[in-house]
Amino acid sequence: MPAASSPDAATAIALTARRPAVTADRLVAEMVPPPRFAGVSFGSYLPDGSQPSQYEAVQILEQFAASLNGSAAAPKRGWFRRSAPAPAGPAGIYLDGGYGVGKTHLLASLWHATPGPKAFGTFVELTNLVGALTFRGAVETLSSHRLLCIDEFELDDPGDTVLVSTLLSRLVENGVKLCATSNTLPEKLGEGRFAAADFLREIQGLSAHFRPVRIDGQDYRHRGLPAAPPPYTDAEVTERASRTPGAALDDFDALLEHLTNVHPSRYGALLDDVQAVFLRGVHQVDDQSTALRLVVLADRMYDRELPITASGVPFDQVFTEEMLRGGYRKKYLRAVSRLVALARDSAK
Structure with missing residues (x-):
């Protein structure tokens, strides 16, 4: 069952319950800079x-x-x-x-x-x-x-x-x-x-x-992976979701499975009206196809600046060491950086 079906989280959205249909017009209309770059200009760029x-x-x-x-x-x-x-x-x-x-x-x-x-x-x-x-x-x-x-x-x-x-x-x-x-x-x-x-x-x-x-x-990559904040318990994630407007609450395994049935071009629509993401049971992902889908979802959540509250393993451990050394290394490093940043936002 989707996580949001429990009585404790009656007001939360379940991403696993959504199967968005996205028109071609919407896909093209949404090809704009992400919110964090919505107001930038040449004048606001500060050269070194x-x-x-x-x-x-x-x-x-x-x-x-x-x-x-x-x-x-x-x-x-x-x-x-x-x-x-x-x-x-x-x-x-x-x-x-x-x-x-x-x-x-x-x-x-x-x-x-x-x-x-x-x-x-x-x-x-x-x-x-x-x-x-x-x-x-x-x-x-x-x-x-x-x-x-x-x-x-x-x-x-x-x-x-x-x-x-x-x-x-x-x-x-x-x-x-x-x-x-x-x-x-x-x-x-x-x-x-x-x-x-x-x-x-x-x-x-x-x-x-x-x-x-x-x-x-200056290149900041040599600093390595950021340290993730400590995860919450399942009960804490559920309780926080129940009192957060626009919360989406899902079990990590169920969400990963759901992503296999949603085209990546629709991951943005999957997050419509979501203000914060809550995940229970985050664990290390060892399947590359699953990991790459998670990367795309992480990008869409980061674009929308959605704080993530999660239980399970911290996000700096979500991809295997083998993946972080492989051909898609840069994608996984970017995803870790973004997931950790969103996890930090939830703790503010």
């Missing part, structure tokens, strides 16, 4: 005085935004018709830098400074959009956009990399401008930044359309 590249990046992106403001929206063209040559200047900008230098802040600032139609999403959200709409549907839907911003471009899955690279090539042919940041390849984690040469090589034919913009600065 010791890093000239940060000032230069702001200037380049402001010029890019100005060129988009002065151009007409890209017309939607036929699927098989070859488009006219792209306008002068780069079709895309790649922000190349380590963690904590403000790449997402600048990416969101560009989005805010550009008139629509426009879209902002992570690499995972983009692949989920293709899965929901089909490749052709995604091309047709996004080809009318002026700008597409892709945060956390991931290169740990060759199939997805080729899929998105091909999609972006079609969009560039149809006049859509691009801006991207990327995650670090697993073997590059200690280097402090991704390296533009690797990004441009992996996106193959699309690389000619991108101008790399390097952003130097």
